[in-house]
Structure formats: C-alpha cells, structure tokens
C-alpha cells in the first residue's frame with residue numbers, strides 16, 4: 001500500500017523496512033506498462049508480452065548436415081562406383097528421385113532428395129565426371145537433420161516475460177515471425193543533485209568540484225535492464241529550481257531517479273523537490289548497508305526512486321530496487337532479475353551489524369572474493385564488483401570455504 005499524505009508529513013515517521021519487505025511492495029504495487037507490437041529487427045532487449053510460436057517446423061524437411069553426397073544407405077558400399085544423378089542446394093532442392101545405387105550431390109542445409117537417407121561427407125568421396133566412390137570409414141554419422149528435429153510447427157519457442165537477448169533473437173526469427181508483442185520500454189529520467197558535481201573532464205578546473213559519476217552508472221544499468229533514458233541532468237542544490245526540474249521530468253518519464261540528497265542534511269532536497277507534485281512514499285528507508293536512505297514513491301502517476309549519492313550505495317540500491325522495478329514495468333517477476341544462489345566464499349567477511357549487508361565481491365579461483373574497499377563512497381572498486389554477497393543482520397563472521405548467498409551485481 002502507498003503511504004498516503006504529503007512527504008513532509010510522512011517522511012520522518014515511515015519506518016525502516018527490510019530489503020525483502022521493500023521488494024514485496026514493489027512486486028505487489030508495480031503493474032506492467034502497455035503492450036505494443038514491434039518489428040522483430042527493432043526489438044532486441046525488449047520483453048515479450050506474448051509467447052513466440054513457431055509458424056513451421058525446423059527443419060521443414062530432412063536436410064543434409066554436411067556438404068557431400070545423398071545416398072540410400074542400404075544400397076551403398078565403400079569403393080563401389082555410383083552414378084551422380086542430380087544436385088540439391090539449400091534454397092534449390094533436387095526435384096527428381098535418387099534410385100538405389102545412385103547419389104545426389106548435396107550441400108549443408110539442402111533438402112535430402114527423395115530416395116535418400118544418408119549424407120556422406122565429401123572428404124570420403126572421389127569424383128570422376130558423373131561417377132563417385134566413397135572410401136572406407138565414412139560411417140557412422142548419417143549427417144541428416146530430420147524434419148522437426150529442432151522444433152515442430154506450433155511449438156512455443158519463447159515464453160512471455162522473456163527478454164529478447166541476442167540468442168533469443170535467433171529463436172524468434174527462426175519461428176518465422178516478423179513482429180512480436182512486447183511491453184513498452186520504460187522511459188527513465190535521471191537527476192543528479194549536488195553543487196560539487198562537474199561533468200567528467202571538467203572537475204579539475206573548479207576548486208571543490210568532483211566528477212559526476214553516479215548518473216552515468218545508473219543510466220547504463222537502466223539501459224541494460226531495458227529502459228530508454230529520456231533525460232539525464234544534474235540539478236543545483238536549490239529547492240525552487242529542483243521543484244521545476246522535477247515537474248518537467250515527471251511529464252517525460254515513467255520512472256524518475258534522483259541521486260544524492262537522500263540523507264538528513266538541510267540541503268538534501270531529493271524528496272522535497274517532488275512534494276509539490278504530490279509525492280506519496282512506498283518506502284522511505286531500508287535496513288541495509290550500504291544504501292539505507294533509498295526510497296521509492298509515486299508522483300503524478302510516475303514512479304520516483306531516490307538513490308543515495310554515495311556511488312557504491314547508489315549502484316547497490318539500483319541493482320536491488322531499480323532493476324526489479326524496471327522488470328515489473330516490463331511484465332517480468334522480480335525473480336527473473338534477482339536470483340540469489342549459494343556460492344563458496346574465498347576470503348573473509350566480518351560479522352554483520354544490525355542492517356542487512358551487501359558485500360561487493362569478484363570471482364576468485366575457488367569462489368567469491370570480497371573486495372578490500374567496502375566503503376560506500378568507493379568508485380574504483382565498483383569496476384571489479386561483479387557480485388553482491390548478502391549477509392543477514394546479526395550474522396557471524398564468515399571464513400574461506402563457507403557458503404554464502406549472492407547475486408550477480
């Protein structure tokens with residue numbers, strides 16, 4: 001349930017919830033965007049709203065799996081001269097029939113002519129004019145792909161909820177479909193906040209400036225999760241200007257992400273900037289480390305996600321809440337994008353405090369290796385952080401070889 005009421009009145013009193021509770025609220029509250037038809041060639045990365053079904057079997061008829069000669073196995077023996085009566089190519093099959101003791105020249109993917117059941121690779125063939133002989137040792141492979149051996153007409157090749165990955169594109173096209181039904185692509189706007197932020201490449205020119213990094217990482221993660229970035233801006237720390245900016249991006253996007261300004265300082269404007277637009281909070285703080293100040297709300301019918309400004313905190317909370325949010329908008333269940341699995345630890349993790357902790361790790365030789373820099377402001381270490389290890393509050397210290405629960409970051 002959305003906590004009704006104005007932000008100013010509710011932000012302080014909304015209780016800290018667990019990561020699982022926050023995800024359960026996301027799962028319950030977020031409905032998919034509309035369904036639309038897309039040309040298959042333009043649909044890479046989109047999520048199917050309806051299954052993709054094969055129009056015909058593949059292969060449609062038995063075809064050769066090698067370049068060589070199509071023969072009837074029972075009437076073929078090594079070193080016997082055989083008459084070549086025709087040729088079958090992929091796209092241009094042999095219309096005649098091959099009799100016993102005859103052969104047809106054939107190429108990979110070409111239909112097996114009537115009367116044949118085996119393809120002998122050309123490496124075993126010695127051809128002289130219209131006659132071919134096969135050397136001893138051409139068995140045991142028959143090198144024929146039978147009709148429907150890949151899939152039958154009417155088979156569901158891709159279920160609804162599947163993202164069209166490069167491999168799934170092959171299956172969809174093989175189904176002989178020109179268009180697919182997909183969920184609309186979530187439009188995402190990202191606002192970074194902080195007077196210290198400068199465009200990468202320009203920070204060194206101004207005292208006290210730092211390169212703005214967080215919105216770039218968040219935009220990349222959102223795009224990978226299927227979103228289209230419609231705006232990415234850095235707002236100055238002044239409430240009236242931020243309120244106007246919030247109004248503008250709420251009109252453009254399905255999801256507005258605001259980074260920084262999430263904690264408790266007087267200049268932390270992330271929530272207040274959405275107050276005049278009727279922000280209602282779904283949750284306002286999560287019992288997690290890093291990332292406690294993460295919040296999610298709704299304003300003008302759009303989702304608003306507030307991420308902490310610390311780069312590692314922002315990326316961890318985006319992985320745990322933004323990626324599931326975008327999945328839900330595209331008709332996927334959260335489990336599709338957040339799989340927790342047990343893996344061995346290669347290294348140590350200290351005992352967990354009172355918040356659920358997400359330790360950044362890389363893959364070592366025998367398991368997950370926690371990175372030495374676990375600061376929430378870390379930036380260099382993020383590039384190696386391929387995994388997040390999840391440790392429950394109050395958990396004891398972990399040693400090498402222990403099994404831990406983790407997800408890909």
Ligand SMILES: Nc1nc2c(c(=O)[nH]1)N[C@H]1C(S)=C(S)[C@@H](COP(=O)(O)OP(=O)(O)OC[C@H]3O[C@@H](n4cnc5c(N)ncnc54)[C@H](O)[C@@H]3O)O[C@H]1N2
Nearest residue numbers: 192194211212213214215260261262263268308309310313
């Ligand atoms: N008194 C308290 N202070 C803080 C609390 C608290 O509960 N009480 N929470 C801490 C936690 S936890 C976090 S996380 C941070 C979150 O802070 P904000 O979301 O308000 O973020 P900022 O203060 O704006 O920035 C934090 C840090 O990150 C840098 N930053 C911010 N945006 C970017 C960006 N786009 N690119 C690169 N770096 C960025 C910023 O310069 C700061 O260094 O608050 C703690 N404080």
Ligand code: MOO
Nearest residue numbers: 290291292313376
């Ligand atoms: O918990 Mo904050 O997100 O570490 O720095």
